[in-house]
Amino acid sequence: MSPVSFLRLRDVTLDFPIYQGSSRSLKKALLASSTRGNLGRDAAERVNVRALSEVSFEIGNGDRLALIGANGAGKTTLLKVLAGVYEPTQGRFFCSGRVSSLLDTSVGLNPDATGWENIILRGMYMGIHPGEMRALAGGIAEFTELGDYLDMPVRTYSAGMMIRLAFSISTCVPPDILIMDEWLSAGDAQFLGKAQRRIEEFVRRSSILVLASHSLELVEQWCNRGLLLHHGRVVTIGPVKEVVAAYRQLMDIATPPDLTAIATAV
C-alpha cells in the first residue's frame, strides 16, 4: 500500500459521443467527407452528451466519499472515470494508489464456471496472478459464507450471492482506493454489516472509499463526505450529512421543472 493515496480531479469534463444509426456507418461517414452535402448531414450530426462538467475535487487518505444525485446525474460515469475506464474529454484526473472497482457484479465472472474458478478468474481481471489468487481463495470463500455453493456454477447464484462473491473477491487484497456502485445495497443486512466492518478496517488503514448510492441511510452510515451531482455538475461537496440534506432539498425543488422539461421534450 502506498503511504499516500488520493484522487484528484480538476475541471474534469466528459462528453459521451452517442453513436447510433448512421453515425455507426463507415459508408455514410465516407460519403459525408467526400460530398459535404445533404448526404453527409446524418453522419456528421453526432450527438454528444455532456455527462460530466468541470468536476473538481480531491480526496485523500481515510476519506469515504458518497456520490449522491438523481438518476442520470453522472454518478456512474464519474465512478468509471475514477476507475480509469473513461478518459476525461477535458481536464485532469490523477490518482495515487491501487484502485479496486466494484462497478458490476458479473465482470470477469464466467457463468458456467464454479465459484472457486471464478474467484481465480476475477482476481486475474483485477491484476492478481492466479498463483497468489489461489492462496487468497480460502479467505475469500470464508468471507462469502457460500460454503458448498462455491462448487456450483455461478449461473445458479442469486443476485445476493453474486454480490457476496463479487464483494469478497474485490476486497480480498486491501485496496488503497475502493470504488463501488450502488448495487451493494441490494445485499442482505447481515452481509452489509460485515461489508461495512471490512471497509471500516480499510479506512483505518487510510484507504479511500468512493460509493455511489441512492440509499441515503447507507450513505450516512458509511461515508464521511458527500458529493452532490446534478446533471453532471458538482452542486456541493462537504460533510455527508449536509450534502444529504442538500440533496433532499434539491430533489424537492428540482423535480417539478425537470418533469415538465421532459414532458415537453417528449
Added chain:
Amino acid sequence: MPLIEPGEPTGHQNRRRLRYPTRRWTRPEGYVIARVGGGPEPRRRRAQAGTVEKGGYAGQTESAVAGLTDLSSVSVPRTGSVVEFPELPTRLGCAASDIVEGLGRYWLWTRLAHQDMRLRYRGSILGPFWQTITTAIMIGSMGFIYARLFHVELENYLPMLSVGLILWQFTSGMINEGCGTFEAVQGVIQQVKLPFSLHAYRLVYRNLLVLAHNFVIVPVVLLIFPHPIDWLRLLVLIPALVLIVINGIAVSTLLGMICARFRDVPPIVGSIVQVLFFVTPIFWLASSLGPHGRWLVLNPLYCAIDVMRSPLLGQPTSPHSWTILIAVTVLTSVASFLFFARFRSRIAFWV
C-alpha cells in the same frame, strides 16, 4: 455552448478538441442544464461547503497528508502550482506501455483463450478436437473431389490442400474474429481498466490454439503420402509463424477498432475474406496459372501461407513471398500502432 473553454490546455485530450474547433456539444432533447435553485455557482458553493468541513482523515501525522487535507477543503487552484499533476505521457508512450503491460499479463490472456476454447466445445466429448475432426472431414471430402476435378494425383494434392486449408483457417480466422476484438469484450472494457492490447493477444493466442489442434492432421497426411522433407529447412517455420502472429496482432487491433466504431465494416471484411479464399491457391495449384502465377504474391495471405506451406511440402518458396510478408508486417504494425495510439482512449466509448 462551445466545447473549448478558454483556459490553459491541460493535456492531449485538449489537443484533440482544438483540432476540431467547429464541433459543438449539442444538447439532446429533454436535457436540462438549469443551474440548481438559482444559487451561487457550484464552484464557489463547493468552496464554502468545503471550508466548513474539518477532519475526517485517519492518519494526519504526515505533513504530506496534512497538505492534502488543506487542498481538499479550499477550492482547487487552477495554476497547478500547488496541486501537482504529473506530466502526461504522449499518446505514443501510452500506446507503447499498453502493449507492454498487456504482454506482462500473459497469465490472463492465455487463460482466457483456453477458457474460450473450452466454452466453444462445451458439452462435446471430443472437446476442441471436434475442430480437428471437422477440418479432417473437410480436407478429405474436398481432396478426393477436387483431385478428380483438376486431374491431379491425390498424393500431391491432399498434402497441399490440408496444409493450405489449415493455414488459411488460422490466418482468415484472425481477420474475421479481429472484427470483434473489442466489441466482443465490451462488458469488460466498460467495467475494468485493462491494457487494450490484451484483447488482441487473447484473440491471436486462441487462434494459435485452434491451429495447434488442426495441425495434428498434417503429420498424418504426410505419413500417408510421404514427401522428402528437409528437416533443417523446417526451422524457417519459426520466423514465419512469428511474422504471421505479429501481423495477426496488428490486424486484429486495427480491425477491432474500426469495427467497434463503424458497425457496417464486419460484413465487408467477411465478404473480402471470402473472395480472398478463392483467389488464394489453397484448393487449386499456383502452377496452373502459368506465367500469371507471379502476380499471386500481391496477395499477402498467399505469401503468409506460402512461407509455411512450401517448407512443409519440400517445395521452393515463391521468390518474393518473404519480402512481401515482411513488408506487409511492417506496414500493418506501423498503421495499427499509430491508429491505436490515436484512438486508444476512445475504444471505451465505441464499444
